[in-house]
Amino acid sequence: MAYRDEQLSEEKVFKDPVHRYIHVRDQVIWDLIGTPEFQRLRRIRQLGTCYLTFHGAEHSRFNHSLGVYEIVRRIISNFKDRPNWDEKERLLCLAAALLHDLGHGPFSHSFEKVFKLDHEDFTQAILLGDTKVNEVLSKVDKSFPKQVADVINKTYQNKLVVSLISSQIDADRMDYLQRDAYFTGVSYGHFDMERILRVMRPMEDQVVVKESGMHAVEDYIMSRYQMYWQVYFHPVTRSAEVILSKILHRAKELYDQGYRFKLEPTHFLSFFKGEPTLSEYLGLDESIALYYFQMWMQEDDEILSDLCDRFVNRRLFKYIEFNPNQQMSEWMELYKLFQKAGIHPDYYLVVDSSSDLPYDFYRPGEEGERLPIHLLQPNQELKELSRLSEIVESISGKKRTDHKLYIPQDMLEGMSNRSKTKKRIMEILYG
Structure with a gap:
């Protein structure tokens, strides 16, 4: 039997708080889960600094990746024997779902911005480079690592496969909305996923949803909208992200100035120099970053x-x-007032902006084109979601932006009450 078709002698299951059970029968998937590169995701939090706002948000990208795999497994099990679905794509979909977040670094997006990195580039490097993941994928077929990389990179020729993992209604979003809601303890991210999975249908270029499932999709869209503003863009979480990014900026600035650290920042040196190798990138996780922060x-x-x-x-x-x-x-x-007060404004006076576009339809030629969600009519015609849903139509294409100014209130309060500088700062900030 070919390696791609090998099944475990007994099904493995992971107990999961969101999906109850995650099922693994394929030897390839089991071997991928066991690689060091995938196990590393246990040491990368799914929500970065969000645990400082919602104390339960300690879940990892390992949890999430298994969840996305499980949703895709369930979707394609429903697709079996349906038109437009090629069962030969099954293992490719499962592998891409499992590995889609492989390249995330510690604290993810904050880390990437400071060092001008892109986790998607590192995902590609892990899939195609000298890694255990590549070794497992190559046993399936020499071209298999590239196929998985193409699906995750959204360049794979079969757009239906890509849409399962990356679209406006994909397995990635369906897992993280529910998982993040569960671990943060909020109710916003809940929607009827069971209903959505039942009414999903494979079409030539994308997954569509039967019209009868429209209200479940509306609920999903609104859940996403609420989660972004109530959880992902929470101002306290953003405060922690601001401080995190300033730590990394300051450490790099000191290194560039020739500062002698009491503890040599060995794991950060290649990042300070702007040339981390793949092994150096994989060697830095959140436990190590937090160790340095304490030191x-x-x-x-x-x-x-x-x-x-x-x-x-x-x-x-x-x-x-x-x-x-x-x-x-x-x-x-x-x-200027912060400078006068001896408080470094580059580190202690920070404007942070967050914005989100909850749903959009196809706008040819515009930056960030989005493939819309289509509803399948009883006569087999497709209609774009916002044309039938007044709820979704009301938020389509509407980008919301929020700005906050972050300041060290304790430093300002510590200034002398007779200080004219302090008085003016307070006037500007609080009127």
């Missing part, structure tokens, strides 16, 4: 020491509503 609390540099103490001990920045597009003159005055 850096003892550094002589007051800014790095203070920022690390704030992050480790959750002494976060306070925030106020602040629109940089309308209040730039006030921000410039604050910048």
